[in-house]
Amino acid sequence: MSGSGLDENPFGEPNWDNPFADPAIQQAQRLAGGAVVSLEDYNPFEEQAKPQLQINSTNTAAVVQPLSQNVPPPQTSSLGASAPSTSIQITSEELQRRQEELDRKAAELDRREQQLQGNVPQLNNWPPLPDNFCVKPCFYQDFEVEIPPEFQKLVKRLYYIWIFYTMTLLANVIGGLILMFHAGEIGTFFLAIFYTLLFSPASYVCWFRPAYKAFRNDSSFNFMVFFFIYFFQTLYSVVQAVGFQKMGYCGFITAISQFNGEAAGIIVGILLLNVAFCFTAVAVANVLMITKIHTIYRSTGASMAKAQAEFTTEFLRNQHVQEAASSAVNSAINSQFNNSRY
Template sequence: MSGFESNPFADPVDVNPFQDASITQATSGATENVGEFNPFAGTNSGKTIPISAASSQPAVLQTSMEQSAQENAAAGQASLIKQQEELERKAADLERREQELQTGMENNWPPLPSFSPVKPCFYQDFEEDIPEEYHRICKRMYYLWMCIATLFLNVLACLAYFTADSASGVDFGLAILWFVLFTPVSFICWYRPVYKAFRSDSSFSFFFFFFVFFFQVAVYVIQTVGIPRWGNSGWIAAISMIRVNLAVAVVMMVVAGFFTVNAILSVILLKMVHSKYRRTGASFTKAQQEFSSGVLTNRTVQTAATSAASAAAQGAFGRNQEN
């Protein structure tokens, strides 16, 4: 019966493979190593990072950004200053060259012979200086100024008036004064400004011309009227001489006619210049800017202002010492 009690499917030897000595040694060693392994070892070395150190990093970053912004602003300001100095240097260079060119151009007006001791004082060239669209109006203004010769005829008429009436000696004297005074003053005060205005499109020259030429028109009207004892051979003075001396009256009427033509032409040309002025884009603001820049950059004005300031400072210092 013992033979039937045994299990035919059982292994003849009940062996546990995990009981093998080599396997047991390997598994025990692995367990020990796993227990000793620390994945966080060596990272922070057991030290913690304080919160203050972590929170201080953005402040350092912000400070560095502010410093970089200040450096960029300083660099931009330095660049602007450098550009401004460069522009000022170029402007001074252009002004110097313009002065050299103007110095190189010989004055040609008034046209005097070479042997004359008096030399020309101004340079004038319509073809070179004046734009083509302003040639006609500028030449007409020049011809109007040439009509200043009427003042010389006025001197002759007043001389004839004086010979016919001894009481009119005042008119003859004033006629000489007007001829000597108005001839250069009219050229400098209203003809040259309008010439410069058309040459360089200067708003200040335009406004200066309009201001002075308005008085010139008024003078032409007064000369045309011919108020006695004012040194003008106008219509009133000429008509008053008809009964005294007809020949003198005719001479004076001719001069009065020239004064009338001058007055009419001056009004017409004033309107023409004003119409040209409106097309140039000139304005009172530009005139102020040109005047300010011209005064501030004028060396004579700067020298005078410096001298006046120095004298005032010395006077104040002297008074303080006396006190």
């Protein structure tokens, strides 16, 4: 009899001596023979193809076939050994960098907390000048430390308006210089220099610092000082933008008057118009800022009576006022005592 299962007696006793003599098992072994991978080349981290059970309609025996006969070649041992070490090295460097950044932030927060508690003296840092400069900083300014978080962006915008206003005054000096060479107007140039030297520090001290202290200490009195001075600053910026002749400002009137039909006059007029537009931008920014700050101030429930009470309290707490009052009282008591003796 042949080796096929068709020549055997189906009604006879099955052959249990060799379980691998089943034709289905032998066929599965022949089909999967090319996909066998040796133990040395086996890579546990590589995704292996899973066998799939398929039923042949022409044969009752179940045949196990792999999904893919092509097994990808295993990676070399040198590459597999170097990749994990490189990954670990990059991760360690990243962790070290983050740890240093966290330590830096923690030290900065600790320093600021000590400054707020008064344990560390606050050194003046504005204006930012070199250490070996003959003039030292006059004010201490730190938005993140002294200003509440909800008002930091607003106070910084006000500070940027002051910077832009100072730059506009410098541009006005350049416009006055151009006007002096073009039309011989010396007065505009020297007035522009005088206004720059006067209004640049005065604007910082008179309206920015009160606003800074108002948001820092929630001071109604400083708010009132800011509103009073900043209102006139806004009106004066409108006058600067208009630019009446021989007032020292290169505004619209002064710029338009230079358009005399000549090429030089047109160029000078265009340059002066840029200065006029800068003054206009300052005026618009002032209007928007004073409106915004006034809305915030009114929403806190502040009033003129609160500002007056705060002014009285701060006035009486002032050390110089206390010393003057003490001297006056002592003088009055001494004079009264001397008069009573004689």
